[in-house]
Amino acid sequence: HGLPGRFLARAARAGDPVARMLRERDLREQPYAVHDRLRAAGPLVPSALGLVTASHAVAQEVLRSDRFGVGFDGSAVPGLLGRALRFADELDASGVAERPSMLVVDPPDHTRYRRLVGRAFTPRATAAFEPMIRRTADALLDDLTGADGPVDLVDRYAAQLPVLVIAELLGVPTDRRADFLRWGAAAAATLDPGLPLRRYVAAERGLRAMHGFLRDHFDHLRRDPGDDLVSRLVGLSGEEALTERELHATVLLLLGAGFETTVNLLGNAVVALDAHRDQWDALRAEPAGWANAVEEALRFDSPVQLTSRAARVEVEVAGRRLSPGTRVTLLLGAANRDPDVFPEPARFDVTRRNAREHLAFSAGVHYCLGAGLARLEAEVALRALSERFPRLRIAGLPVRRDLRTLRGFEVLPVSLR
Ligand code: HEM
Numbered sequence: 001h002g003l004p005g006r007f008l009a010r011a012a013r014a015g016d017p018v019a020r021m022l023r024e025r026d027l028r029e030q031p032y033a034v035h036d037r038l039r040a041a042g043p044l045v046p047s048a049l050g051l052v053t054a055s056h057a058v059a060q061e062v063l064r065s066d067r068f069g070v071g072f073d074g075s076a077v078p079g080l081l082g083r084a085l086r087f088a089d090e091l092d093a094s095g096v097a098e099r100p101s102m103l104v105v106d107p108p109d110h111t112r113y114r115r116l117v118g119r120a121f122t123p124r125a126t127a128a129f130e131p132m133i134r135r136t137a138d139a140l141l142d143d144l145t146g147a148d149g150p151v152d153l154v155d156r157y158a159a160q161l162p163v164l165v166i167a168e169l170l171g172v173p174t175d176r177r178a179d180f181l182r183w184g185a186a187a188a189a190t191l192d193p194g195l196p197l198r199r200y201v202a203a204e205r206g207l208r209a210m211h212g213f214l215r216d217h218f219d220h221l222r223r224d225p226g227d228d229l230v231s232r233l234v235g236l237s238g239e240e241a242l243t244e245r246e247l248h249a250t251v252l253l254l255l256g257a258g259f260e261t262t263v264n265l266l267g268n269a270v271v272a273l274d275a276h277r278d279q280w281d282a283l284r285a286e287p288a289g290w291a292n293a294v295e296e297a298l299r300f301d302s303p304v305q306l307t308s309r310a311a312r313v314e315v316e317v318a319g320r321r322l323s324p325g326t327r328v329t330l331l332l333g334a335a336n337r338d339p340d341v342f343p344e345p346a347r348f349d350v351t352r353r354n355a356r357e358h359l360a361f362s363a364g365v366h367y368c369l370g371a372g373l374a375r376l377e378a379e380v381a382l383r384a385l386s387e388r389f390p391r392l393r394i395a396g397l398p399v400r401r402d403l404r405t406l407r408g409f410e411v412l413p414v415s416l417r
Helices: 005-013 017-023 025-029 032-041 056-064 080-091 109-121 123-127 130-145 153-158 160-170 174-191 197-223 229-234 244-260 262-275 277-285 287-300 371-388
Strands: 045-047 050-053 306-311 315-317 320-322 327-331 409-411 413-415
Touching: 005 017, 017 025, 017 032, 017 045, 050 056, 056 306, 056 315, 056 327, 109 123, 109 229, 109 244, 123 371, 130 153, 130 160, 130 371, 153 160, 153 262, 153 371, 153 409, 160 174, 160 229, 160 244, 160 262, 160 371, 174 197, 174 244, 197 229, 197 244, 229 244, 244 262, 262 277, 262 287, 262 371, 262 409, 277 287, 277 371, 287 371
Parallel strands: 050 327
Antiparallel strands: 045 050, 306 327, 315 320
16 A cells, blocks of 8 residues: 555545545544445445455455455555564665565465465464463453553553463563553554655654564574573574564564554454443353453444455456456455345344454465464453453543554543452
8 A cells, every 4th residue: 555645635635435544534433334335336436545445244255265466565665564674675675576474475485475474373372372471461460450540451461462372472671661662653654655755754763673583583593592482483494484574574573563453452342342231241150151241342333444455366356347456445344244144243242142243354275374363362351351340341541542453542531340
């Protein structure tokens, strides 16, 4: 989405609903009415972002099709990985062919990257992290127990848990987590289409700081490897070896994806449950329901609102012939409220039978590698929170993060008793 902010601004002024939704804070905060209008306009609607879809069937078809690719061009996309790439370029003077992270490449490169880290995210490997996640959540809740007045649940819990967990998993020092959170928050904006220049500069700084940290960390692991995932990636040799640039892109993706998204799921879930108090109480009585509650929270208010693909060859979608290169933006948050798949989609219902059919983790070859981990973290975190503070209530105005692709809260004041 290498759109200049000015282009989006002009389209918004001309009334383009997608550009307006991305530009105007109130529409961005409540995008669901815009999604409904787009859905009513048809399965593929032209907009400032090219064709967009709010349809679950079309989004799923595109994500699963090998006729579409990510259409990533490192020189034009000011996305997180685009920046990572260009910075890593400066690290990697040897001039190897461009090889960014798995999120932004198509098979066969994608397959290779994903295989290298996939072993760390199998269901069995993920389940083995449960005790660590539980311990981490409990320790954070212990710290909250003494609090008298309202606390910011994002700052004290929802943001802390994912960053601690992914740092543990990757074997990066958890004592740098305040830095990660600051850098990650700046960098998250680079996923947004039409980023204003001011945000772009802040994002760039955040990314550079992260790369600086990673460079030192990799040096350290080369001298003194552990048995963690990053040590293994650094130590790969022969055919499997990753270049410096690939290493940076891969670890940055894992680190960032590990904490910039799960924080949003936790905050969005707490807000939905606060508004549906009977469901919070029902889950406390019947904690086996938390797994499905997490699926419903992912569906109802999706932490990643959109992604896109580009046609690799001429392809027909929803009765329309698309030429190679045509970009389609998939509004995942809208697909997850498609009434053709989810009856009464605007109703939050933790017992919804097919909640898991949501596309919050995408679909196809790029289906979220950390989905199992995110589900486990959310289930453990929300259950532990409800058990420790059953009377928890929102106690002030929640503030949404000022982002377009990611959707979540920056500030979430709650009272604990
Ligand atoms: C990819 C969502 C948590 C690692 C993705 C994609 C989505 C997503 C939508 C695919 C984007 C696309 O198709 O263009 C989420 C959400 C999360 C979450 C909603 C939390 C609620 C995590 C966690 C990790 C992670 C905890 C752990 C490291 C990744 C990776 C990819 C990915 C590595 C790239 C996969 C590939 O390209 O093959 N995620 N994610 N995610 N996610 Fe997650």
